[in-house]
Amino acid sequence: MTTGSAPGDPVRVLLHRHRTLCERAVDPLEIAAGLEADGITDRTVARCRHRDVFSLAEELYARTPYPGARPPHTGDGACGGSARRAPSAESRHPRPPGAAGRRLLARCAPLVLPLLPGLLCAGTLAWSVLLRDGPAAVRAALCVLGTLTVLGSAVAALRAVPRVPRAAGTAASSALSAFPALCVCWLAGYALYGDWLLARLLGGGPDASSGAPRMPSPALPLALALAVAPVVWGARGFASAARRRLAGSRSLEDFAAAVRPLLALSVCAVAVGLPVLHLAARALATGPLAAAAPGAAPAPQIPWPAAAAATGALGLLFFAALLLAAHGFRRAAAAGLAAACAAEAAALLSVPVARLTGLGALSRPPEALVAHLGTAAVPVAACGCAALVLLAYAAGALANASAHHRGAAPV
Numbered sequence: 138m139t140t141g142s143a144p145g146d147p148v149r150v151l152l153h154r155h156r157t158l159c160e161r162a163v164d165p166l167e168i169a170a171g172l173e174a175d176g177i178t179d180r181t182v183a184r185c186r187h188r189d190v191f192s193l194a195e196e197l198y199a200r201t202p203y204p205g206a207r208p209p210h211t212g213d214g215a216c217g218g219s220a221r222r223a224p225s226a227e228s229r230h231p232r233p234p235g236a237a238g239r240r241l242l243a244r245c246a247p248l249v250l251p252l253l254p255g256l257l258c259a260g261t262l263a264w265s266v267l268l269r270d271g272p273a274a275v276r277a278a279l280c281v282l283g284t285l286t287v288l289g290s291a292v293a294a295l296r297a298v299p300r301v302p303r304a305a306g307t308a309a310s311s312a313l314s315a316f317p318a319l320c321v322c323w324l325a326g327y328a329l330y331g332d333w334l335l336a337r338l339l340g341g342g343p344d345a346s347s348g349a350p351r352m353p354s355p356a357l358p359l360a361l362a363l364a365v366a367p368v369v370w371g372a373r374g375f376a377s378a379a380r381r382r383l384a385g386s387r388s389l390e391d392f393a394a395a396v397r398p399l400l401a402l403s404v405c406a407v408a409v410g411l412p413v414l415h416l417a418a419r420a421l422a423t424g425p426l427a428a429a430a431p432g433a434a435p436a437p438q439i440p441w442p443a444a445a446a447a448t449g450a451l452g453l454l455f456f457a458a459l460l461l462a463a464h465g466f467r468r469a470a471a472a473g474l475a476a477a478c479a480a481e482a483a484a485l486l487s488v489p490v491a492r493l494t495g496l497g498a499l500s501r502p503p504e505a506l507v508a509h510l511g512t513a514a515v516p517v518a519a520c521g522c523a524a525l526v527l528l529a530y531a532a533g534a535l536a537n538a539s540a541h542h543r544g545a546a547p548v
Contacts, residue, residue: 147185148185148193148197151177151185151197152197152201155168155171155175155197156201158171159197159201162198162201165191165194165197165198166191166194168194169190169383170539171539172190173190173537173538174537174538174539190538247297247298247369248370250290250369251294251365251366252366253290253293253294254287254291254294254362254363255363255365255414257287257290258283258287258358258359258362259359259362259421260283261282261283261284261287262358262359264279264283265279265280287362291365294365294366294369295365295369295459297369297373298369298373298459299376299377317458317467317470317471317474320471320474320475320477320478321455323478323481323482324454324455324474324477324478324481324516325361325451327516328357328448328451328516329357329361331485331515332512332513332515334485335485335503335512335515336507336512338485338488338489339488339504339507354422354444355422356415356419356421356422356423356444357444357448359418359421360414360415360418360444360445360448361451363414363415363418364411364448364451364452364455366414368407368452368455368456368459371403371404371407371456371460372403372459372460372463374403374406375400375403376463378399379399382395382396383538383541392538393536393537396536400531400532404453404456404528407453408449411445411449412445412448415444415449416445419441419444443510443513443517444513446513446517447516447520450516450517450521451516451520453521453528454477454520454521454524454527456524457470457473457524457527457531458470458471458474458527460531461473461527461530461531461535464535464540464541466531466534466540469530469534470527473523473524476519476522476523477519480515480518480519480522480523481515481519484503484515484519487502487503488504
């Protein structure tokens with residue numbers, strides 16, 4: 138041991154202070170992340186005569202009383218090492234029958250579930266083409282059923298992302314859990330019908346002659362459903378890669394320097410995948426699904442680069458919010474989603490409010506934006522700016538080892 142067990146032993150003081158964390162940990166890495174979450178840095182660890190927090194975690198792990206026979210942890214004193222094998226629940230308990238099949242299913246489900254929303258949405262659009270001459274009630278029931286199944290599969294896919302548990306005793310946790318869902322519903326609804334509504338408002342409407350709201354193309358809902366896959370895969374890939382970097386890091390600075398390129402790589406992968414999926418959805422919408430709504434009044438068309446930019450900005454915002462929420466930063470994720478919703482709502486409300494006497498200047502920003510870049514510029518600006526702010530925040534927050542610990546979650 139690097140430090141003895143004298144009465145003034147600083148390691149013993151830390152062990153008493155973090156006894157619950159040390160007893161529940163199955164790996165010294167979890168103790169290291171918990172110590173960092175409590176504000177213990179490498180400078181503080183030096184007072185305990187250790188070179189870094191990971192070395193201190195090794196000693197705390199070895200000195201922690203464990204009920205029963207705790208399997209020994211072998212290592213070289215650092216955070217990496219090929220000979221190291223962390224004790225797991227499987228090493229302490231016999232594996233029940235059928236565990237191998239359930240383990241395989243648990244590994245395959247996160248890869249398959251994100252594809253279901255896109256497949257179900259494409260199936261719904263295909264059936265709407267087949268039943269385009271059928272009764273209106275049947276087509277309406279098909280749309281409702283398809284929407285519910287797509288939403289349910291999207292929720293199931295999002296739950297497959299590993300999450301840091303909520304901090305106990307947080308009063309606002311229940312309220313914060315429902316608020317992001319409302320923001321997501323607003324943002325998705327604006328992506329489908331916001332351009333139509335903004336165009337009608339700028340044209341002096343909407344009025345009774347405007348008819349029912351219409352989306353520019355069936356490619357929009359299909360692109361949003363397909364976007365679930367890269368968002369979920371990117372969040373899961375970053376989480377697993379960051380845990381592996383945590384196992385191979387020798388200090389907190391080393392871990393932070395290794396995580397930031399991983400985050401940049403995940404963001405680039407999602408940013409590239411979203412436009413590609415939008416183009417695939419557009420190809421389906423203009424080909425096999427072109428007759429999804431025959432006889433309907435033509436909706437205002439949006440050039441595909443602008444539509445792809447709007448879908449990409451929304452997807453990046455969802456990715457950044459999911460990444461932060463999954464690692465315990467739920468307040469920041471909710472704030473970013475709320476800011477994008479507020480910006481879109483302000484653009485819509487400014488047009489009718491500007492018709493009041495003396496308030497005509499309120500509608501000039503959205504009017505100028507739409508006149509130069511089209512109606513899709515509003516969601517691009519709102520979601521893009523919010524996504525950039527959240528990603529900049531994530532670059533600093535997710536570089537901490539405590540953000541990747543299962544037992545100590547920042548709020």
